[in-house]
Amino acid sequence: MAHTDPLHDSRSLGAKRPGEGLAGRMYPLDDQPPDPPKRSLLKFTLIVGAVWTLFVGGLVFSYWLKDIPNTANLLAYDPGSDITILDAKGRVIARRGFTQGESVKVGELPDYVGNAFIAVEDRRFRSHFGIDPWGLGRALVTDISHGGFVQGGSTLTQQLAKNLFLKPDRTLKRKIEEAVLAVYLETRYSKNEILTLYLNRVYFGAGVFGIEAASQRYFGKPARELSLTEAALLAGAVKAPSRYNPQASPDAAMTRASVVLAAMEGAGFIDAKTRTSAAATRPKIMHGSATPGAGYFIDYAVSLVPQFTGKANERLIVETTLDLDLQNAAERALDSGLGKEGIQLGASQGALVAMTTDGALRALVGGRSYDDSPFDRATDALRQPGSAFKAFVYLAALEHGHKPSDEVFDGPVSIGTWSPENYEGEYEGTITLAHALAHSSNSASVQLTGEVGPEMVARVAHRLGISSELHAVPSLALGTSEVTPLELTAGYAAFANGGNAVLPYAIVRIQTGSGKVLYSRKPLSIGRVMTPELDADMVRMLIGTVTEGTGKAASLGERQVAGKTGTSQDYRDAWFVGFTTDYVCAVWTGNDEGKSMKKGATGGRLPAQIFKAFMTDAEKGLPLALLPGQEIPVAAEEPVTTTASAGDVVPGGSATIVPGASQTVPAAAAASVPAAAPAENADDTPQNKEEVLKTFHALLDKLF
Numbered sequence: 043m044a045h046t047d048p049l050h051d052s053r054s055l056g057a058k059r060p061g062e063g064l065a066g067r068m069y070p071l072d073d074q075p076p077d078p079p080k081r082s083l084l085k086f087t088l089i090v091g092a093v094w095t096l097f098v099g100g101l102v103f104s105y106w107l108k109d110i111p112n113t114a115n116l117l118a119y120d121p122g123s124d125i126t127i128l129d130a131k132g133r134v135i136a137r138r139g140f141t142q143g144e145s146v147k148v149g150e151l152p153d154y155v156g157n158a159f160i161a162v163e164d165r166r167f168r169s170h171f172g173i174d175p176w177g178l179g180r181a182l183v184t185d186i187s188h189g190g191f192v193q194g195g196s197t198l199t200q201q202l203a204k205n206l207f208l209k210p211d212r213t214l215k216r217k218i219e220e221a222v223l224a225v226y227l228e229t230r231y232s233k234n235e236i237l238t239l240y241l242n243r244v245y246f247g248a249g250v251f252g253i254e255a256a257s258q259r260y261f262g263k264p265a266r267e268l269s270l271t272e273a274a275l276l277a278g279a280v281k282a283p284s285r286y287n288p289q290a291s292p293d294a295a296m297t298r299a300s301v302v303l304a305a306m307e308g309a310g311f312i313d314a315k316t317r318t319s320a321a322a323t324r325p326k327i328m329h330g331s332a333t334p335g336a337g338y339f340i341d342y343a344v345s346l347v348p349q350f351t352g353k354a355n356e357r358l359i360v361e362t363t364l365d366l367d368l369q370n371a372a373e374r375a376l377d378s379g380l381g382k383e384g385i386q387l388g389a390s391q392g393a394l395v396a397m398t399t400d401g402a403l404r405a406l407v408g409g410r411s412y413d414d415s416p417f418d419r420a421t422d423a424l425r426q427p428g429s430a431f432k433a434f435v436y437l438a439a440l441e442h443g444h445k446p447s448d449e450v451f452d453g454p455v456s457i458g459t460w461s462p463e464n465y466e467g468e469y470e471g472t473i474t475l476a477h478a479l480a481h482s483s484n485s486a487s488v489q490l491t492g493e494v495g496p497e498m499v500a501r502v503a504h505r506l507g508i509s510s511e512l513h514a515v516p517s518l519a520l521g522t523s524e525v526t527p528l529e530l531t532a533g534y535a536a537f538a539n540g541g542n543a544v545l546p547y548a549i550v551r552i553q554t555g556s557g558k559v560l561y562s563r564k565p566l567s568i569g570r571v572m573t574p575e576l577d578a579d580m581v582r583m584l585i586g587t588v589t590e591g592t593g594k595a596a597s598l599g600e601r602q603v604a605g606k607t608g609t610s611q612d613y614r615d616a617w618f619v620g621f622t623t624d625y626v627c628a629v630w631t632g633n634d635e636g637k638s639m640k641k642g643a644t645g646g647r648l649p650a651q652i653f654k655a656f657m658t659d660a661e662k663g664l665p666l667a668l669l670p671g672q673e674i675p676v677a678a679e680e681p682v683t684t685t686a687s688a689g690d691v692v693p694g695g696s697a698t699i700v701p702g703a704s705q706t707v708p709a710a711a712a713a714s715v716p717a718a719a720p721a722e723n724a725d726d727t728p729q730n731k732e733e734v735l736k737t738f739h740a741l742l743d744k745l746f
Contacts, residue, residue, distance in 0.1 A: 124137065124138075124356075124357040124358070125137065125138045125344060125347065125357075125358045125359075125360055126357070126358070126359045126360065127340055127343060127344070127360045127362060128359065128360065128361050128362060129362060129364045129365060129366045129369075130361075130362065130363055130364060130365050130402075130404070130550075131365065131366070132361075133366055134332075135332045135336055135339075135340060135362070135364065135366065136248075136332055136336065136337075136340045137255070137258075137259075138340060138344050145238070145242050145252075145254075146238075146241070146242060146252075146253060146254050146264075146265050146266070147234075147238050148234050148237045148238045148241065149234065150266055151241075151253075151265060151266060151268070152266075152268065152270075152273070153311075154270050154273055154306070154311065154312065155241075155253070155265070155268055155273040156237050156241070157306060157309070157311040158270075158273045158274050158276070158277035158302055158306060158311075159198065159237075159240070159241065159277045159280070160198070160237075160309070160311075161277075161302065161305040161306040161308070161309045161311055162277050162278065162281075162301065162302045162305045162306075163198055163201070163277070163280065163281075164197045164198040164199075165305070165309050166197075167197065167198050167199075167233065167237070168233055170197060171225060171228050172197060172199040172200070172221075172224035172225040172226075172227060172228035173197060173199075173200070173221050173224055173225060174197050196220065197224060198236065198237065198240050199224040199227055199228055199236055199240075200220045200221060200223075200224040201240065201244070202224075202227065202236060202239055202240045202243065203219075203220050203223035203224045203227060204220050205240075205243050205244065205245075206223075206239075206243065241253040242254070244280055245280070245283055245413075246259075246260075246276060246279050246280065246283055247279055247283030247284055247286075247287040247290075247413050248283070248287060248289065248290070248332060248334065248337070248413075253265045253276060256276055256279075257272070257276070259328065260272075260275070260276070260288045260289060260327060260328055261325060261326070261327070261328060262328040269320075269323070269325060270303075270312070270316070270320045271299060271303075271320045271321075271323045271324075271325050272325050274299040274300075274302040274303050274306070274320065275288050275295050275296070275298075275299045275302075275325065276288075277299075277302045278295065278298035278299045278301065278302045279295065279298070281298070282413075283413040284334060284411050284412075284413030284414060286298045287334070287413075288327050289327055289328070290334055292327055296324065299321070300321045303317045303320050303321050304317065332366070333366060333369050333370045333373055334373065334411070334412060334413070335369070335372075335373040335407050335408075335409075335411070335412050336364070336366070336369055336412075337412035337413075337416060338406055338407060338408030338409065338412055338416070338418045338420060338421075339362070339364050339369065339403070339405075339406040339548070341416065341418060342406065342418065342421055342548060343360060343362050343364075343548045343549060344360075346548060346549055347360060347549070347552065350549065350552055350560065350561035351552055351560045351561065354554075354560070356554050356555060356556070357554065357555035358552055358553070358554060358555070358560070359552070359553050359554070359555065360549060360551075360552050361549070361550045361551040361552070362403075362548050362549055362550065363397075363402040363403050363404060363547060363548055363549070363550060364403065364404065364405070364406070364548070365404045365405065368396060368404045368405040368656075368659075368660055369404075369405045369406070369407075371405070371656055371659035371660060372394045372396060372405035372406075372407045372656050373407050374655075374659075375394070375652050375655035375656040375659070376392045376393075376394050376407050376410065376629075376652055376656075377410060378655065379392070379631070379648055379651055379652040379655065380392055380410055380631070380648075383647065383648050383651065384631065384648060386640070387631075387639050387640050387642070387643040387647065387648055388633070388638075388639040388640040388643065389616070389631040389632060389633065389639050389643060389648060390410070390633050390634075391409055391410055391419060391631070391632060391633055391634055392407075392409070392410060392419075392629065392630060392631040392632070392649075392652070393407060393408055393409065393419040393420040393423065393527045393628075393629070393630045394406070394407040394420070394527075394627065394628070394629050394630075394652065394656065395407075395420050395527045395528050395531040395627065395628045396531075396625050396626070396627040396656065396660065397531055397532070397535060397544075397546055397625065397626050397627075398624070398625060398626075399535055399538045399539035399544070399621070399623070399624075399625075399626060400535075400539065400544055401532065401535060401544035401545055401546045401547055402546075402547060403546055403547065403548045404625065404660075405656075405660075406420050406421070406528075406548075407420060408420040408421065408422075408423075415634075419527070419630070420526070420527045420528055421526055421527075421528045422526065423526060423527075423630075424510060424524035424525065424526060425524055425525070425526075425527075425610070425614075425615045425630060425632065426521055426522055426523070426524055426610035426611070426614065426615050427521040427524075427525050427530055427608050427610070427615070427617055428520065428521040428608035428609045428610040428611075428615060428616075428617060428645065429482045429484075429487070429520065429521060429592075429606065429607060429608040429609065429645070430521060430530065430606050430607065430608025430617040430618075430619050430628075430645065431503070431518075431519075431520070431521030431523075431525075431608065432479060432482065432487050432519070432520075432521070432606060432608075433479075433533075433534065433537065433580065433584065433606050433619075434499055434502050434503040434506065434508070434533070435487050435490055435491055435499050435519055436475065436479050436487075436490065436580065436583065437502050437506075437572060437576065437580055438490070438491075438494045438498050438499045438501075438502040439475065439490040439493070439494055440576050440579055440580065441494075441502070441572070441576065442493065442494045442498070444475060444490070445475070445579070446474065446475050446476040446579050446582065446583050447474050447475070447476065448474065448475050449472050449473065449474055449475075450472075450473060450474075450475060450478055450483075450485075450486045450489060450490070451471065451472055451485075451489075452464070452469050452470045452471060452472070452473050452478060452483045452485050452486055453469045453471065453485060454469065454485070455485050455488050455489060457488065457492065457516045460516065460517070462484050462485070462488055462517070462520060463484065464483060464484050464485055465482065465484070465609075465644070469485065470483070473486070475490075475583070476582070476583045476586055477586070479583045479584070479586065479587065479591075479606075480583065480586035480587045480589075480590055480591030480592070481591045481592060482587075482591065482592050482606075482607060484519075484520055487519040487520060488516060488519045488520070490519070491516060491518060491519035492516060492519075495514075496513075496514040496515055496516060496518045496519070497514045499512075499514075499518055499519070500512040500513075500514045500518060500523075503533065505543065505571050506532075506533040506536045506543060506571050506572075507529060507532035507533040507535070507536065507543055507544065507545075508525055508529050508530070508532075508533050509529050510523065510524060510525045510526065510529060511523065521608060521610065522610075522611075527628045527629075527630050528546060528628075530617075530619055530628050531546070531619065531626050531627070531628040532544055532545070532546045534605075534606075534619050534620075534621055534626050534628070535621070535626045536571050536572065536577075537577060537580055537581055537584065537604070537621065537670075538581075538604075538621035538622075538623070538626050538669070538670075540574060540577055540670050541570050541571060541572040541573065541574055541576070541577035541670075542567070542568065542569065542570050542571065543568040543569060543570075543571045544568065545566060545568060547563065547566075549561070549563065550562075550563050551563065574670070577670050577671070578670045578671025579671065581604050581669050581670045581671045581672075582671045582672070584604035584605055584606060584620075585602060585603070585604045585669065585672070587604070587605055587606055587607065588603045588604065588605055588620065591607075592607040592644070592645070592646040593605050593606065593607050593618060593620065593645075593646055593650050594646070594650075595646055595647065595650035595651050595654060596618055596620055596650040596651075596653045596654050596657075597654070598622070598654065598657055598658065598661065600666060601622060601661060601666055602622065602623070602666075602667070602668060602669045602672060603620055603621070603622055603657070604620060604621055604669055605618060605619055605620020605621065605653070606618070606619055606620070606645075607644065607645030607646045607649070607650065608645045609643070609644040609645050612638045613638050613639040613640065613641060613642075613643045613644075614632055614633075614636050614637070614638050614639070615630060615631075615632045616630070616631045616632060616639065616643050616644055616645045616647070616648060616649050617629065617630050617631075617645045617649055618645050618646070618649035618650040618652075618653045620653055620657075621669075622657065622661060622667070622669070623667035623668070623669060624660070624661060624664055624667070625657065625660055625661075627653055627656060627657060627660075629649040629650075629652045629653045629656075630649065631643075631648050631649050631652070
């Protein structure tokens with residue numbers, strides 16, 4: 043038997059023979075040694091966890107999948123209608139389509155176009171399955187550190203799903219829907235198809251959707267001819283279309299384009315030399331005439347087109363009432379007001395509507411930024427008008443037999459358990475109706491509504507153009523029923539034009555590209571809704587609001603202004619609605635979702651200031667004119683009394699006669715002032731013509 047030297051025996055050094063266990067036990071060579079207890083438990087836990095994850099994930103996916111919209115025809119091209127929109131002076135505002143514009147496939151574009159979007163928006167686009175776990179993890183950390191949804195971590199596919207099917211809510215439910223739809227889209231379409239869908243639907247600012255429209259709008263060329271720098275500019279604009287708009291903010295857009303080019307180099311799409319050359323190239327930007335906030339009016343006008351043309355399959359040219367100069371002034375006034383005093387008062391949003399006294403919309407701003415929020419607060423947001431509604435209350439009282447000089451006791455009032463108070467709880471005792479309206483007495487308004495009846499007040503408001511539902515309850519006196527800025531402006535237009543109801547309009551003419559006229563607006567006379575005498579009394583009282591009451595901040599100096607302030611409960615809404623002989627304008631400020639502003643945020647502050655800023659620009663170069671019921675100063679020579687038509691200019695002076703009570707003018711001028719038609723009898727007004735009213739409100743329902 044051979045002797046074994048323990049110093050040379052491998053077993054003595056701790057080595058194991060094949061099949062030997064950790065403790066020196068022997069196992070068959072084809073078996074593995076058993077796992078330690080801890081390792082076995084970990085493996086079992088991971089397996090069970092994976093199974094449950096798949097099971098629960100499957101249930102969640104199935105739950106959301108049941109509401110998945112049809113995605114079968116997303117790539118189908120529908121030319122729809124190409125619409126060119128012109129303002130009142132023939133300037134091009136925008137070019138829009140009902141469905142989607144010309145679709146461009148990724149394969150038809152230079153490679154760097156698609157790569158620019160991938161590099162800056164979703165670098166792992168080619169490898170993920172619709173969701174990027176790394177991106178989601180990074181976004182989750184950011185959101186947790188900031189205590190809310192700050193960074194989305196969305197892939198291009200998720201962004202496409204949101205653009206196609208979802209509302210832009212920053213909620214967990216929407217993020218889950220977005221993720222499920224993204225995975226679903228990845229199972230139905232190739233990466234190139236998804237990128238094609240994305241590029242043809244993404245928003246580039248200024249009302250432009252799709253890369254073909256953006257390329258035409260900003261560079262005046264088809265997307266197939268985009269340069270590398272131009273592609274980087276467009277890819278950079280997607281993050282914040284208003285901030286990086288190549289037309290409105292070229293320097294910021296180029297800075298952002300440099301970030302995109304750096305990302306492309308980092309992803310290996312271009313080399314350093316190409317990046318440097320592209321970053322140093324400044325492309326020629328096409329400058330259109332549209333303003334940043336014109337998108338609100340454009341959306342509104344486009345929504346009206348089918349009513350006049352039906353389904354159109356050729357290019358349309360739509361002539362509108364918008365005045366881009368006034369639109370720019372309106373956007374500037376609103377943004378400046380919200381950016382200054384709005385911050386102090388806690389007002390983050392606003393809306394402004396301006397129209398001529400016959401209802402032609404000249405400016406419409408539905409929010410502070412169309413790019414950030416295209417929801418139109420001017421036409422779609424229902425808000426409480428507060429005391430701005432009192433004009434209809436006082437008109438109802440005058441029709442009931444009251445006079446502006448009648449007295450009312452301004453003191454505490456109770457209706458059942460409801461005891462409304464004046465602002466700051468202050469009362470003045472016995473005052474006239476004119477003083478009560480000018481100083482916005484809640485007590486007087488409630489008493490007058492109680493006297494004539496809330497139903498009568500609601501009928502008067504509807505007669506003048508309010509189309510929203512009004513609840514005929516005592517609190518209607520204080521403007522608790524919600525209305526839109528557009529319809530409130532229309533209601534006040536009847537006071538401004540001498541007592542005739544108006545139907546706001548935005549479109550004057552529609553024709554095809556070949557010249558065929560599909561629609562041409564004809565003058566529409568809805569009829570008188572108050573007598574000239576009552577209108578003159580109402581205008582005189584509304585002038586008092588600006589000269590001595592709550593609306594002093596809206597004064598335009600020598601130019602006559604009439605209007606009314608309004609503030610809803612808890613400072614949720616602040617209004618000023620006013621007019622000159624040229625324009626009627628309503629301004630609303632507040633916050634979305636009904637969030638209260640700070641104490642003191644009344645209609646007589648920020649809204650009145652915005653009104654003044656806008657109207658100062660709007661009235662430049664226009665002659666001073668008299669509102670209904672206001673007398674021209676008597677000359678030294680013998681005066682005579684005559685009735686003049688709206689818009690008649692007094693010879694030898696700058697004042698313009700407007701509808702209202704008889705005007706006193708110098709004798710020398712009277713002979714050259716054409717006489718107006720006799721005033722209609724009060725019994726012949728639309729308030730006694732039910733058929734006319736029904737037709738009017740049917741038109742209002744269609745409009746609003």
